[in-house]
Amino acid sequence: MKWKMDGTQHDFLALNNDDDNNNNNSSATAPATAMTSNDDPETGNQRRRGRTSPTGRYFSPAPNDYGIALVESADQDASTNNGSNASKSASHPPKNISAQVSAFLTMSLPYFRCSSSGRRLFYLMILLTLTNSAIRVYFSYLARDFWNALSEKNVDRFYSIMVTFCIAMVGLTPISVAYRYVRQMLAISWREWLTLRVLGLFMRNRVYYSLERGCHGDTMGAAHNRGQSDTVDNPDQRIAEDVRSFTEFSLSLFHTTITSIIDLTCFSFILFSIMPRLFMAIFTFASVGTFLTICIGKRLISLNYDALQKEADFRFALVRIRENAESIAFYCGEGVERKETERRFGMVIDNMGEINRAERNLDFLTTSYNYLTWILPIIVTAPEYFAGNVEMGVISQASSAFGHILDDLSIVINSFTDVSKFSAGIDRLHSFLRAIQELEPDRSLESLLSDPKGEKEAMLNAEPVGNSPLKGAIRVTEYDAELTNHLSSRDSPPLTEQIQSPIILSIRGLRLLTPDNKRILVQNLDLSVIKGKNLLIAGASGSGKSSLLRAIAGLWSTGEGEIVRPNADYVYFLPQRPYCPPGSLRDQLLYPSSELVDDNIGMTSPPNQRRLARKEWSDYDLLNVLTSVDLPDLASRAGDGDPIRGLRSVLDWGNTLSLGEQQRLAFGRLVCNRPRLVIMDESTSALDVVAEERMYSLLKELSPTYISVGHRPTLLAHHDFKLSLREGLGHISEIPPNTNNIDEGFILT
Ligand SMILES: Nc1ncnc2c1ncn2[C@@H]1O[C@H](COP(=O)(O)OP(=O)(O)OP(=O)(O)O)[C@@H](O)[C@H]1O
Helix, strand or coil: EEECCCCECCCCCCCCCCHHHHHHHHHHHHHHHCCCCCCCCHCCCCCCCCEEEECCCCCCHHHHHCCEEEEECHHHHCCCCCCCCEEECCCCCCHHHHHHHHHHHHHHHHHHHHHHHHHHHHHHHHHHHHHHHHHHHHHHHHHHHHHHHHHCCCCHHHHHHHHHHHHHHHHHHHHHHHHHHHHHHHHHHHHHHHHHHHHHHHHHHHHHHHHHCCCCCCHHHHHHCCCCCCCCCHHHHHHHHHHHHHHHHHHHHHHHHHHHHHHHHHHHHHHHHHHHHHHHHHHHHHHHHHHHHHHHHCCHHHHHHHHHHHHHHHHHHHHHHHHCHHHHHHHCCCHHHHHHHHHHHHHHHHHHHHHHHHHHHHHHHHHHHHHHHHHHHHHHHHHHHHHCCCCCCHHHHHCCCHHHHHHHHHHHHHHHHHHHHHHHHHHHHHHHHHHHCCCCCCCCCCHHCCCCCCCHHHHCCCCCCCCCCCCCCCCEEEEEECCCCCCCCCCCCCCCCCCCEEEEEEEEEEECCCCCCCCEEEEEEEEEEEECCCCEECCCCCCHHHHHHHHHCCCCCCCCCCCCEEHHHHHEEEEECCCCCCEHHHHHHHHHCCCCCHHCCCCCCCCCHHHHHHHHCHHHHHHHHHHHCCCCHHHHCCCCHHHHEEEEECHHHHCCCCCHHHHHHHHHHHHHHHCCCCECCCCCCCHHHHHHEEEEEEEEHCCEEEEEEEECHHHHHHEEEEEEEECCEEEEECCCCCCCCCCHCCCCC
């Protein structure tokens, strides 16, 4: 069951006794709803503010009145999920209540501490909530007088009350509208704040990569030992959907709670002063009902947690088919994919069935509860009325007060399903943020949310911040490549005695493990790469070549040792399959240059000034770049004969260009970005030997130092040294000049 509020869907959100119109409806219409023929026990007590259905859920029978509509939908939980790694996720048991409350506070308080506008909106919302409660009490008295006037047939009094009622309605409407508006404003502002904070934390220090690959260094190892999950499923859904639901439902819940407390106080006073017996009866009735609801319905909490998970897994299977459409089509793998997708969908359906059964059991209780609430106040008050001890208006007011109090005491009963969904949502969001926080264990989650850059901590500790982005045992130290003599041959032994030029990359005592700490890939590796002397890394498949590059990039830190390299501004990594971001051909060439980069990303070095220099590249320059990488007609093709238009055309480049074209385009990026050190992982694997030769000639013209990983013997001719990885050990050898191919006696593995 889902709710729509002003067109916005809520997923673990359905607490609904918060709407002003509902409130007005309940109290303002109390006279009309005190046991009229319109009251339908099937829909619960219409007097009641929350309009409880027999199933125990609040609903709005007239959606247009309240801007709220009940939506039967099961797909919202995963509606924004692009399905990143659902299948890897671990299922967490829902936490206990105190842990939930603590998680809730940790995630919600930073916003109110940091945002002054959020605080203002919050105070205004409280003010308007209090005003609304006062209005409800006022209307309860107005209703009493109204019914008394009717039963006494006092026409003058009746019309005088009607006039007062109309004036009050006119005056109070803006307050109700303002309340809803302010609450939505607060929901928007909070969502914006929290989403941007979570997104910032997700993108900085390559957390997005670490969470995806589970390479959290020692920290994650510790997490493993504590039995925590090392992967977080569907971060996209958590950022897009769980944050939204969290903020919106939190406000709804807050409103419900505060309104209930105020209502409970006011109407308890009213009811106790009118009829103490009824007051006592209601407390007993609500307590028993709540206890039974918790006993019968607690299974729904874990089922709803699983529902979020299973919907996301199903969605992920569909997204994966879309992303790998071509490969699946080549393999004719539709049957397998369909079976797997159906299996996941089957799990969704099974879970829905279980939820349905659990809700049915709960409905037995809540429906009979609602029938009883319809009749209970009448049974208790009727004898007094027939005995002439109380007037009709008093009965109406007592019934109204009864309805209010019962609503307030029945929050658990009426909203159990929705609160259980909210609880599952809190857990998902909190575990996601905890996984991010574990990458910076010296900082608390609250401080990360309040102060992502850690400026306050930095001021307090006054410690130099380490250079390595992810704290692990392998330390990556970056230096400014402009300072040419930063490294000397004394720091690390050179590859050969003869070479005395500065070292551009140095690896000392490296021991590299897989992120799960299970396998040693490289050990005792000492290596210095001299500027201008290019290195080829070779080895059998799975020997750890790419992993060594990951360690140099600072992506993997499990192991020990030190890597010293130029800072990110001067190093460019070329993977085997270049990433093609959404955007124009121009964007493809200049990637990752951007006018938009800011220091919030938390990169290991200040923002790359050279990468900000997009405007320096004219269209003409970029067309020359394309020509230099053997793609002279690409822009014309993309622009239907007009190369300038082609540079600006936005296509799905990853699916439009062949892998060889993408690899050449990636070499074009090197021309635009002019790094000092290029690190390539089989980045010419899709090129023929001639094209490979041309790309390496271009590299030599650009004259950076480069390191390649590859299997092809033809690569030997383009490098000066070779590092062979064998059984965890690295063997360095010099490649004699004019080595052309494997016949020269150099095998790659
Ligand atoms: N996230 C991970 N967790 C655990 N093990 C991993 C992970 N990623 C890679 N590995 C393992 O690490 C080993 C080295 O992988 P790597 O990609 O470095 O090999 P490679 O030498 O580049 O192989 P190839 O030549 O086939 O590309 C492989 O056995 C691989 O299965």
